[in-house]
Amino acid sequence: MPWRVGRDFRHLSQAAHIFLERSRALVLPLCVIAKPIHSARGVIWPPAVAPKLKHSHASIIEPTNVLPEDLAQRHVQQKTLESVLCLDKPKEGGTDGNELISLAPPSDVLSTIGQLFVQYPSRCTVTDLRKSQGTFDLVMYLRHPRAFAISLYLLEQGLADRALWVLELATQIGASCPPKSWQYLTAKFAEQEEWRGVRRIVKLARQRLGYTTVKLLNWRLRAWMENQRYVPVEDVLAMFETERVNPSRLTYHLLVAMHLRNCDLAAALTGLRAMESAGFPVTAKTCAILVLGYRSFGLTASIKARALAAIGTGDEVVSAVILNGLVQLLLDAEDSSGVAEVLSSVSQPSGDRPYDLGASSIQDDDERVGSSTPSAASRPSSLRSTQAASQRNLISVSTYNILLDHLSRQGDLTRAMHVVQQMRVAQVSPDSKTAAALVRLYSTAGFHNDALHVVASALGGASDALDLLTSLGFVASTVPEFPIPPPIPPTIHLLNALLRSLKKTLQVRELSVVLDIMRIMKVNPNAATITIVLSGLQGRARPGELIKIVRLLKSRGVVPARGHLHVLLQALLSREQAVARPRGWSQLRSLTSSSSQDTPASSPRQTEADVAGVGCEPTAGITFSHFRRGNNLLRPIVQSLSARNVRNDRVTFALRIKHFALVKRDLVAAHEQFRLMVRSGFRPNRYHYGALMQGYAAAGNLKGATKVMRAAADAGLLPDVKMYTIIIAGYAGLARPKEAMRAFRSMVAEGITPDVPAIDALVSAFFRKREYGTARRVLLRLWTQVAPFPDALAEAPLKELARAFRALHAGNANRPERLTRRQRHEVRRMFRDLSQWGKTGPRSEAVEESARHVHNVSTS
Template identity: 35%
Template sequence: MLWRVGRGNRQSLHQLTHSLADRFVPSSFRTPHPLPLTCLRPPALSRRRAWPIPISSVSPSPNPMPINGHPPTHDLPSEHLSFMGGPHSRSTASQSLQKQTMNILVDPDFLYAFSDSRKISRFAQKMISTPHTHRALLVLVAAHYYGCHLGKEVYEAVACRLAEARKWRLILALARLQKRQSGRQTARLLDWCIHALVEMSQFTHLDRALEWFEEEGLPPSRRTYHLLLSGHLRNRNIVKAMDVIQRMLKAGLGVDTHTHATVISAYRTLGPDVVVQTRALNALEDADANTSIRILNALLQFSIDTRDTENLLSLIRHFDFGTFDVSRLSFAVRPLRRGAEGAFSDLIRASSRSHASRRFLPDIATYTILVHYLASQGDLVSAHGLLGQMERSGLTPDARFIAALIRLYFIIGQPSAAISVVSAVCADVEGFQAGLRSIHLAFEPQGGLPLPHVLPKPTVEIFNALGAGLLHLCGIDGLQACLRLMQMCQLNPDRHTQALLESHLVHAEGFTMADVARVSKELSLNDLSLSRLSHLLASSLRCHFHSAKRSGWNNTPPGMQRLLPTQPPSHLAQTFTAGKSFDPTAGLHLVITHENACIRPVVQSLTDRGVFADHRTFALRIRYEAVIKGDMKAAKNIFRIMLDRGLHPNEYHYTALMEGYAATGELAAAEAVMNFAERGGIRPNCVMHTILIVGYARERKPERAMRILRHMVATGVRPDVPAIDAITSVFFAVGAYRLARQTLLSLWPSVAPLPHDFERASLKMLVFHLRNVYDGQVSSKKLSHRERRQVEGFVEDLVLGGEITDGPAQENLMYVKGHDTLRREPSTTTFTQSDYSISVCRDGR
């Protein structure tokens, strides 16, 4: 069994590694019980207590044991064995495990395995691929105890494998172990520690990262500064990110193409900044191939986030897709932009022409981004062509690409194809095919399904994509079936799985947050992420937002909106816009007192880690101030704070402001917000148009509502069920019931086929059936050219028919409160240019 350098047998080492791994790892893995999702009840479910893994740092053994000797059992430090016990090292069962460990440690084969540090490195990396990842550190502890010298390459190789397995906490423990065993830490391992802190959102510890290098007498490298820069940008902390750049310049390391790639890759958490994108695009002139692909992938993602398909098409021309014609992809051109964004689009087109002779081969991340985009467009034909080109290029798909492919099949209505992909990935898992039979779906034959020849191993990300699709089709039963399949693959749910469950329970099943918290305990997760906090806040405020919504059907007399109480409910306290309590919830946790038991632990953890508020929490706070409290001044103040932090507003922030103005009857200001959003590169969506239509319905102004509908259709936005419901309520509000019915039936085919016997159904019954369609509506694709012409023709027939009148005298008249009465006067409250002066300056437009 001996293996020597240059003369050994690699197969002997492989067999030895497997035999030692079998002795470290029990033959039967402990798997959690299936989640009883079919028995969802308010009483608390049983919870398995999760103990932290006791990772101890150990010092070098003063009397290392010879490699061929037999150690006395009483000399082996107890902390060395704490790695073996895992989360149950304190129990009585762990004592028997320690005795079994001692028998292993005195085995001659085991002692021979510790004769070479390269064997130790391979053995430790082998342990990382098992369910007992933390035992990889036990291998290093035991090797050091027996006198084997471990070089820095051993620790760095193990750290790299731990990062691939996303075991970030063990990387920190590994760094402490290296410090104890070798007396110092290496720069490479310290960089891995910074990377681990960023992935765990431990941003407060990043402030001391450069001090670690000073203590070890090591100069920080460019990679170190880039990791810190990426971490602060991901935390939306512009001030500290700029400080890192200044420190890097002071250290004599200038800004290069890798710096631009780091900034543009991490800047998605802040939003699309034209200046940042322009600098990154200009850096392509001097960047190498890998850096150029990173930059282009980030720019592609920005274009998709802002639905800017014109820039997306120009950026794709930088890549060489071989025989696949990118013009086959379904692109719709946006309206012409103005200002700095238009100049940036011209720069992209010029760059694509200048790089015509130097095109880059796309990597797997490029294909993943495009598959996600094609899924949103429902373009299966282009996706299959793209997949074929990826096969011809020889790229191996990763878990993210497979997850994107699964989402594509669910969106286009081919769930059996998505399940076939998962089945191919898990073909080597015993009993998996039998487990698939528990998913009761109508399987249609899939002829010629294009799948890569080499598939990745099953991951929780793949099953989360499967679970999201099954949850939509089969409800809780679908998610439970997905969890059973995950158990067969020895995978545990993560925070994304928990978010899927909780979102479904709140929105589909009507659970309260207290009931959801009790149910989700069965997943044994301690998710203290910012995304979970945003979900908790949104769920807690959901009923208050719903009660504050005003419909065109339940119409109040014009002007009564200003008499409606704008005070928040009794349990919503006064909030503040500054102070230490602002992050990470943008001050929202101060107003939710009845849900503090669920929210307080998450808020405290994020506060301790120095996590800043993100786009979602700012959007919730703006909407709370605008819609629930009716305080537009406070809402705009929160909006300016967000801009000052460098966060670029998206459609949710503009929508929250529009909803607040519409609720108070200031529809001119609401329209001004939508216009500013369009100038800022945010294309108005269906929700923005619907808010205005509902507002004009309450004002009994059908002509203006039809003008908004014409604008929506002209820009290619497909009306959804709420939009059709709103435009129907406009005519109902003015008593034009025949027009209301005609409008409803004419717009219905754009969202679903007309029901049977619709000619005999009343308007009330038709509206009832229309709202039932909304539950099954998935796709929000743009209107085709033919559909747009049909809807535009119908709208023009209504307007030109002379049946919709609004009167020019009412153009700028609004109802205001007078002394014991209501009087009409010209409106002086509008959303002016000065209100968004900060937005214009920050965006450079």
């Protein structure tokens, strides 16, 4: 009898609990039924703040039309990867039938969980529970299905590790839930980018249910991709076969997206062929994934034609994703007229071309620059097909953000303001990425206080954060000269943009200030934050110190990323190059005489198998002879990347070409790497051609360097001031001022404005020829091309003039000093804190939303 009474009591308590959970009314905010923000009438954000009003953080949008950012972005921004891949989205309040709602346990149960977690942080077993005191109530809670609701509550509080701990303990005790609840928990962990937790939940669900589902396996595949663990196509399909689950179209899309992110074109094509063999034809969503992932390779004629043909064939979201991906590819290929033509074809009909960003550099991938813009009658049919999508306005805030981000890298303030004006006319509301692009734009253009005004607008009334911003030079009383978007919640994109604006002269104090602002605003850093900080410290810390920092992060659970490796390789390569090739006018280089040969004598030629094998390594086989200790320090990081099958990309190939050409002086091997890169599907950019040009110039073969520059022009990359500077500096190294002057005049004749390095290289040619008077006259004559000449230097000697002139270059001004021992310890402490960030504190909703955007795929 007592046993039956206890059983009935347990059943009644469970039924009451389920009834109470189901009876909770989900109160939707009024803003859900309000008018979307992109359809508001009138000016969405002011062009500038009126001087008489000074600076105000108030938005001029009507209060009834204001939506929280997480809801507004669901209407305005593209869902990119998630929208294309159609991954399951958790529906609040168990509205999808999973009956799982976040539940806060009693304080004593929560306290017991905390004590046990501290005592057994990795895993707590049933035996450990028996040894502990006062765990009866906890066991009763974890036997009930509400244990999963407690885990969901801990996750929402930012305690992902503790939520996983509770899940594992509950499954050991015997708690269970239906597959839909497992999928709901998995999606919730994915929302907060807790991909390690996603993998563990899928494993727990398999153990508890005795089987798995295609949705759970797809989440495991997505977690592998986000953790940079790239599994071969054959192994993934074998996993599905072992589990007796048929792959879905989403499975193959994830496979293609994964291997495109890993810069493995052959594996991505294998995934496409497997998808078609399984009976899933290529659709507009497949094209969207290809366009998003192809940025790592560069624009090709086939991808451009496929994208143009696919715009308008899918739904509005997919078509918009394809459009934005194509715009990004065209901008990377410097095809501004192509961008204007594509955007004009999908926008509302108008007589002007509001999206004209300047002269085109390429008309098509395989055409020579300089052809006229085709007329409407001669446009390709694929481009004409995009006009069918013009009635659906596919141009959104994401499109404008891509344009602003491109112009911010160039510091082109005039054209960026034109894009902002078009954004205002189209009544498109800015978001956090718009604010981040404006921060980068204003900082690059030299308006640092305006950039800080954008950040201050996002910080709102957080007085502590505003005080920290003042220590970075922010003057709130100074009225901004350029548009400031309405206040938005601070996101990691915005604060990363602030860090990037400080990167050139990053001080430890400034780094501490930005990280403190992140803590105050509860914004968690991401992998890009670590890469930006490492890049900013590159000129201040030795390469070995940077490697130790990455290894410190690795020991604390941070997975080394390919971007971290790029910074480390660049630092080591700069160190090697400085040893092998000292800089300065008076330092004569041991150059060979100019020869008509295209390639000088070099080491024995590598075999095809050796070169192909190098292409699969994450470092592309780069080794350093002058800093051999760096090879040993790098080994654990490289092993971590190799174990996850991470391949090299265009950046690694560029470093490899530069290493062969400038350090080892082996142009044959540099050409082999260039050809291997092209065979791997990568399209060379300016950095690859520039590395080859530097190698020829260092070897004294200026004819070969000129041929490489012409080859770049044939590929659609017009010569710029940097390419011509390489030619001029090459002639200067040979003490041939006449040829250097001829190259300089050719550059000016093509309409290219000389900068400080170009003029400095030209003057050094006369200096090495010991024509000091001519060098002085040339410097004085060309000084005004860069800045007004100071009268105080009229009688200064040539050496003092050269120093003052070089200081005008942004790369030479305010060069940071080396870190002291105390600063090195402080930096390590900051990175130690960064590695633990987010494991004990709550996450910002803006960070959760930012994980859904396009840069998760296109900039990885």
